[in-house]
Amino acid sequence: MQVDTVVLDVDGVLVDVADSYRRAIVASVERVHGDTIAKADVQAFKDAGGFNNDWTLSNAAALYVLASREGLAMDVGAYTDEIAKRGGGLDAAEAVVERALEDDARERVYDAWDPAELRTVFQALYLGSERYAEIEGGTPPIDAPGFIADEPVIVTPETIERLTEDYCVCVLTGRPEAEAEIALERVGLEIPPERRFTMDDWEEGKPHPRALVALADRCDAEAVAFAGDTLDDVETATNAAEADPERTYYGVGVLTGGLTGEEGRRKYEDAGASIVIDSVNDLPDLLEG
Numbered sequence: 001m002q003v004d005t006v007v008l009d010v011d012g013v014l015v016d017v018a019d020s021y022r023r024a025i026v027a028s029v030e031r032v033h034g035d036t037i038a039k040a041d042v043q044a045f046k047d048a049g050g051f052n053n054d055w056t057l058s059n060a061a062a063l064y065v066l067a068s069r070e071g072l073a074m075d076v077g078a079y080t081d082e083i084a085k086r087g088g089g090l091d092a093a094e095a096v097v098e099r100a101l102e103d104d105a106r107e108r109v110y111d112a113w114d115p116a117e118l119r120t121v122f123q124a125l126y127l128g129s130e131r132y133a134e135i136e137g138g139t140p141p142i143d144a145p146g147f148i149a150d151e152p153v154i155v156t157p158e159t160i161e162r163l164t165e166d167y168c169v170c171v172l173t174g175r176p177e178a179e180a181e182i183a184l185e186r187v188g189l190e191i192p193p194e195r196r197f198t199m200d201d202w203e204e205g206k207p208h209p210r211a212l213v214a215l216a217d218r219c220d221a222e223a224v225a226f227a228g229d230t231l232d233d234v235e236t237a238t239n240a241a242e243a244d245p246e247r248t249y250y251g252v253g254v255l256t257g258g259l260t261g262e263e264g265r266r267k268y269e270d271a272g273a274s275i276v277i278d279s280v281n282d283l284p285d286l287l288e289g
Contacts, residue, residue, distance in 0.1 A: 028125055050232070125147055135178045154279060168195070170218075224237075224247060
């Protein structure tokens with residue numbers, strides 16, 4: 001892969017979010033609705049597509065919990081498979097529930113479902129009380145230290161130095177801007193605002209190609225490697241190649257997020273990844289080689 005531009009996802013690539021964002025999904029659904037999914041089940045939603053935003057994933061998980069109480073006869077695997085068949089995302093999750101339940105049961109589910117409360121609780125758990133007041137404003141609904149403190153750094157200083165010396169490095173993440181800045185400061189990666197896309201910068205979200213193509217434009221790139229930890233990241237690179245055929249885009253699957261081991265490698269390859277690596281720290285040698 002001969003590239004001049006490297007685009008990095010944050011979660012699962014630069015920092016490990018198994019005990020932060022993914023933990024917040026599980027815990028927020030339980031606090032609001034009294035039951036939840038297993039943390040291991042989060043990956044099934046990610047694989048279904050359309051859940052790059054963890055608030056949206058929390059909503060879909062809560063919808064599953066509530067629908068199961070009303071007779072939804074599916075385990076999480078079957079539920080997320082049906083979501084994938086409908087194109088992924090929250091709209092698809094709602095379509096699955098609407099098809100599976102009778103009118104009265106469906107009405108009870110939607111009466112109990114509270115996406116706004118889920119988001120508020122999620123942010124309080126993830127950010128903690130002090131950061132919640134700074135970023136969200138107001139008093140948090142619960143007092144918590146914040147799961148954000150439990151994000152081990154994956155990327156090494158050497159990797160950052162090698163990438164930033166040789167390539168136009170950008171960041172493309174589903175995090176809100178303020179939370180992206182916290183992670184980038186933690187790992188020691190300085191990226192100018194014009195070479196970053198966060199949740200606050202675009203409505204479409206991954207796997208829509210607009211942000212990746214825009215970053216390629218800003219770097220005047222000829223060839224781009226985009227390293228991410230989900231199938232949506234790989235699809236983003238594939239979609240960018242279709243939308244912008246004058247450039248070359250490589251989707252690089254990283255095995256430090258929810259997709260791991262040989263099964264994760266196979267899923268990336270089936271999704272069209274150009275290459276799969278164990279860690280972002282393998283990327284400089286790969287590109288130089």
